[in-house]
Amino acid sequence: MAETTSTTEPNDVALRASIDRSLRHPVMFFFTSGAVWLALAIVLGLIASAKKHFPELLDCLSFVDAGRVDAAHLSALIYGWGVQAAFGMIIWLMARLSRKECSNAGTILAVGHLWNLFVMIGVLSIMAGKGSGIAYMEFPIFIWPLLIFCYLAITIWSLVQFQVRDAGHVYVSQWYLLAGLLWFPWLAVSAFLFVFVFEGHPLMATAIASWFKGSLFFLFFLPTALASAYYLAPKVTGRPVYSYNLALFGFWALACLGPWAGMQKLVGAPIPQFLPYMGAAAMVLILIPAISVGLNILKTVYGRQEIVAESPSLRFTSSGIVLFVAYGFLSFFLHTVPAMKMTQFSYSGYGLDILGLYGVFSLCAFGAIYFIVPRITGREWLSRRFISWHFFFSLYGVASIVICAVVGGITQGQGIEDVSQPFATMASRASQYGWGVTIAWAFLLFANLFFCLHLLLMWARLGRRSSHPTLLKGHHAESPHGPEGEIDNIGSASA
């Protein structure tokens, strides 16, 4: 369980254990309910993807027609899995870094149930044909104020903890956590008011919805993932962050570029032309924070490849960071003017979205979950094999989705541009890649069923009672942690 072997003061150990105990129920609730939503989102994604190249599938069921199931899939992925995993990471990381116990666990847990209820109503409404029809804001209008209220009721305690933290250093992770905590309500409140409440010009409402869709990843999911990476990389390797200045640069680069992203999808639409091109420029320049963060985290773990290979949390986190660098390069190439002409109405955007949501955010979230859960449950993960399968199927699955969607999208775009060919030729070319995406979703489903089952077993406190961390390698004859044995909760929370 202890992935670092540094000695710590007894008081410090007791404080960390008490923080973990205070957050056990809400954090486990967010992680497990998020994992269940993730499995459901992947099933819906599988159906949505299959319907793109095999429209007759389940055509007798109106609630899974192509438009509804695609919207339900992305909504479940974002608000069911993504935001809930982020909640668990935010409240645990902020409590640990501020060194404050959570005194509002009951409130957070109760509101967490409400969040799940509203997301469920939203997803069912979409499938009943009552969705708003606006990408990433598909839930019916009345759900949004309730979700914003729940968000505040869950996260406001973390802001209070930060404010009353012990005087001293503010960690890099805390910058990202604090920024993500405040950027999400800014995005959500602004988008809700300008899209649904104010009677503005419908074109500008579309532009603002597009901005929300683009910025949600950069201003909420990405900061949360990077906060976790900046916490875990030094923690597990036992090294300081490679460069504080580079971390500062990466943070401000993201803060300056992230809010401009999103409107690039509306190139050619009758809105002021600088807006989509500003979005495209931001998407190109996002390579800068991607390289700076990637360099910083990977240099921190460089030379400790054995730990990266053995530690589930560091393996997932490092992979997430490598995929963030890949995201930066892919975003750079897909948002140059010639590429945008070809990919604007193709699968490519979907590939980039999934690379961000699953490849970057979710892999970092899995890394955090593999680190946090043993500490708050006092139990170790049951199966190395489950973790390995989860890792490899996730990685191969997301890589396949991205490659198929991007290459298929470019082929599709070429077909659309080529007016000498009938439209059906383009559709038949793209459908080959559609099959690839569907099979890749099946890989992800397989991976996440194991993850979900594993997490539910841990929630039921059926994990191993062991003083050894779960490492992705065979046991040594003599472990550096001593013989296998039972541990108490304080010991389990010591690292």
Next chain:
Amino acid sequence: MDHTRDNPLKRFTAFWIAILLVASFGIACLIVRPITHARVDSAVKAAADDRRAIRAQIDSAQEQKINRTSLDKALQSQAQSLLTSKPTPVKPQAASQ
């Protein structure tokens, strides 16, 4: 532990600052709204005013061309013929066809 930074008053203040901070996003949108909407509406309104002016010109040109007296006479004679004619029942078979 530095207790000077963590006390109920500090927590209470931090809580309300956080609430106000989030509320300020909504308030900022409310402040920005009339400015943004005025810009959008003025462009639309200018185009609409032009269209209304063209419509008014057409309506007045048409009005000048129409001879109301002869139109009234024609309508009167048509109305008289309708009044004097007797209605004939429609056969059910014909109605069904």
